[in-house]
Amino acid sequence: MLSKAKTLWALEQMKLEFPNAQGALNWDTPFHLLMAVILSAQATDISVNKVAPALFDRFPDPASLASADLQEIESYIHSIGLYHNKAKHLKACAQQIIARFDGQVPQSHTDLESLPGVGRKTANVVLGDAFRIPGFAVDTHVARVSKRLQIVKKSASVQEVEQALTAKLPKGEWVIDHHTMILFGRYRCTARNPKCETCPLLSICAEGQRRVNTK
Ligand code: SF4
Structure with a gap:
C-alpha cells in the first residue's frame, strides 16, 4: 500500500493541478446544502x-x-433521478x-446520519x-483514485x-483534500481512459504504469 509520505506527496501534486478545490453545489444555508447533497445522490451537481x-x-x-405537499416538492425536482424517493x-x-x-441542521455525524436520506457521505x-x-466524504471519484494509487486495497x-x-492525511486538510480528489478523479483519473501518460503521479502509480505500458 502507498505509504503515508507518498500519499501526502500525491495530494500535494493533485493540489498543484487543481488548486483551491471546492464543492460544485450551490447553496446559501446549511439546510439548503443538506437538501442539495441529498438530491445529488446518483445525479450530477449541475442538474x-x-x-x-x-x-x-x-x-x-x-x-x-x-x-409542503409531496407533489409540490416533486414538481421542483422531477428533472433529477429518483425524485419520488428524494422528495x-x-x-x-x-x-x-x-x-x-x-x-437547526445538527452538527454531529450520529445526528445527521439519523435523518432520512442522509448517509455517511452526505x-x-x-x-x-x-x-x-x-x-472525509468518500464518493465514487475518491474511492477510484484511492484504489488506483493503492492508498487502499x-x-x-x-x-x-x-x-x-x-489516517494518512492531516485532519485540517480533509475537507479540501476531499474536493481535490473529486476534481482529480473527474478530470484526470477518470473512470474510463484516465490520462496516465501526462499524470504527475505516474512515477508512484502501478496502475497508471500498467496502462501506459500496455497501450
Ligand atoms: S497514473 Fe493514471 S491511474 Fe494513476 S493516478 Fe494518474 S491518472 Fe490515475
Whole structure:
C-alpha cells in the first residue's frame, strides 16, 4: 500500500493541478446544502444546481418544506433521478429537524446520519462544507483514485477508504483534500481512459504504469 509520505506527496501534486478545490453545489444555508447533497445522490451537481434556485426560494427553511405537499416538492425536482424517493426524504428530513433538532441542521455525524436520506457521505459533506468540521466524504471519484494509487486495497469498502485517508492525511486538510480528489478523479483519473501518460503521479502509480505500458 502507498505509504503515508507518498500519499501526502500525491495530494500535494493533485493540489498543484487543481488548486483551491471546492464543492460544485450551490447553496446559501446549511439546510439548503443538506437538501442539495441529498438530491445529488446518483445525479450530477449541475442538474441539482439547475433546480436549486426555485427550490430554495419556495422552501427557505425546514418549516416550509415539512408542511409542503409531496407533489409540490416533486414538481421542483422531477428533472433529477429518483425524485419520488428524494422528495419523501426531503420532507421527512425537514420534519425531523423541526421535531428533534429545534429547526437547526445538527452538527454531529450520529445526528445527521439519523435523518432520512442522509448517509455517511452526505453527513461528511455537510459537516465539512457548512460547519468546517473535518470529515472525509468518500464518493465514487475518491474511492477510484484511492484504489488506483493503492492508498487502499482494490476490495476496500467505503468505510475502509475513509479510514485509510483520515489516517494518512492531516485532519485540517480533509475537507479540501476531499474536493481535490473529486476534481482529480473527474478530470484526470477518470473512470474510463484516465490520462496516465501526462499524470504527475505516474512515477508512484502501478496502475497508471500498467496502462501506459500496455497501450
Ligand atoms: S497514473 Fe493514471 S491511474 Fe494513476 S493516478 Fe494518474 S491518472 Fe490515475
